[in-house]
Amino acid sequence: MKSSFAKASRSLIAYAWVLVYLSQTSHAQQELASWQTCSTLLAPNGDSWAVYAARPFKAEEIVELTPFFIPLRLEETQHSVLDNYVFGFRRDDKVFNVVLLGNGAFYNHNAQPNLKYVQVIKPGDTDDIPHMVGFRAIRDIAAGEQLYVSYGQDTGWFEKRGISDKSPTDEKIDPAMLPLYKNKYCSAAYAGVGLPTWKGKILPILDAVKDQLSTTLPPVAWMDLTRLAPFDAGLSDARAKVNVQKGDHIEQSLGLVLSRNRVRGTPLGPIAFYWENLKIDHHQHLINLRDNAKLILQYQGHDTEWQAVDRFVGYSEITILPISGSIGMVRRVGNEDYNCKLIIRSNKNHNTNVGVTLELVATRDIAAGEVLRLNIAPSEFREEYELLHEEMEASGQPHHPSIFDAIHSEEL
Numbered sequence: 001m002k003s004s005f006a007k008a009s010r011s012l013i014a015y016a017w018v019l020v021y022l023s024q025t026s027h028a029q030q031e032l033a034s035w036q037t038c039s040t041l042l043a044p045n046g047d048s049w050a051v052y053a054a055r056p057f058k059a060e061e062i063v064e065l066t067p068f069f070i071p072l073r074l075e076e077t078q079h080s081v082l083d084n085y086v087f088g089f090r091r092d093d094k095v096f097n098v099v100l101l102g103n104g105a106f107y108n109h110n111a112q113p114n115l116k117y118v119q120v121i122k123p124g125d126t127d128d129i130p131h132m133v134g135f136r137a138i139r140d141i142a143a144g145e146q147l148y149v150s151y152g153q154d155t156g157w158f159e160k161r162g163i164s165d166k167s168p169t170d171e172k173i174d175p176a177m178l179p180l181y182k183n184k185y186c187s188a189a190y191a192g193v194g195l196p197t198w199k200g201k202i203l204p205i206l207d208a209v210k211d212q213l214s215t216t217l218p219p220v221a222w223m224d225l226t227r228l229a230p231f232d233a234g235l236s237d238a239r240a241k242v243n244v245q246k247g248d249h250i251e252q253s254l255g256l257v258l259s260r261n262r263v264r265g266t267p268l269g270p271i272a273f274y275w276e277n278l279k280i281d282h283h284q285h286l287i288n289l290r291d292n293a294k295l296i297l298q299y300q301g302h303d304t305e306w307q308a309v310d311r312f313v314g315y316s317e318i319t320i321l322p323i324s325g326s327i328g329m330v331r332r333v334g335n336e337d338y339n340c341k342l343i344i345r346s347n348k349n350h351n352t353n354v355g356v357t358l359e360l361v362a363t364r365d366i367a368a369g370e371v372l373r374l375n376i377a378p379s380e381f382r383e384e385y386e387l388l389h390e391e392m393e394a395s396g397q398p399h400h401p402s403i404f405d406a407i408h409s410e411e412l
Helices: 002-023 081-085 157-161 178-185 195-208 280-291 382-395 401-411
Strands: 040-045 048-053 062-065 069-073 086-091 094-100 115-121 130-137 249-259 318-322 340-346 356-362
Touching: 040 178, 040 249, 069 130, 069 382, 081 086, 081 094, 081 249, 094 130, 115 195, 130 195, 280 340, 318 356, 382 401
Parallel strands: none
Antiparallel strands: 040 048, 062 130, 069 094, 086 094, 115 130, 249 318, 249 356, 340 356
């Protein structure tokens, strides 16, 4: 009886604290449409990270429509820390890996998952190019549940990394604490597919292949359309989904710290942050983190197997690759008419291969629906934009055309 009373008291105190905290925040006071609210969130889980349901989901519902995905050749990810965060697929009778933004790279493994990975290929497409990548609920999912996928029981994923295939017990955020988690970890950015691309491109493809899909629901019922913005917000076109005040946190996501030669010459280049494109304060902060042994450096070459080896040569080699959320999809404008900035924090306290935590902060008031513009200059490696352009055109993913202006201007 005493322990039950103490537990109830703690819950009441936690709930009261949440109410006070939310009353002081700007996001919580806005009346929001469904697409402006949070469906999933990425948050610390002990010494690692996990993805949680921020609302209930019905069986077969799309839990996440991946906002951005890029296929890479196996040799571009093998023996690299990046290989821990990709999904495999076949294309032209070859195996490729696909890099996902959003939360896709951070669903933990469970032998009895509540999500399944889904990719849809256009009928008759001989190139086997995905036009949609996402995750669907296998069963009904309650708000606060941790979201899991299966990494495969016979793929050798665990053996290669020298870790045991041990499924965790199902975990759930305390309902009294869920509002606090949502306010702290839900993104205020909208990125990826909106109603135009869903209705105009994805749904017709799903309808054409519905007989091949293991589902009892028609594809039109997979997605609650109120959860999609009335606009697309693809690459270089991510937008604020709520009103954001100057100094407010917009999004927290995660980044890998790689050697530039792991990214150069690949379609990942335009979404990465090369050392020369980062600000002086970023440089100084990364140097300080390195000096204080708080920067996880993730240089892994072809001879290092799955062991993380510090192959630090010089700071100019450091490249930060956003591997979650939508920060990699924010338009980069340098010092002209920007409305947000990037903060880089250490991730040393977490037992994970993720190198740094990235935070997007508003530098002025931003209205809901406004394009986010980051005060970092874009990279200038034309061949990487050409590779990315080919993939974006083939997959039909939404993007702002200005990201490829340099290519088009040279073609004229």
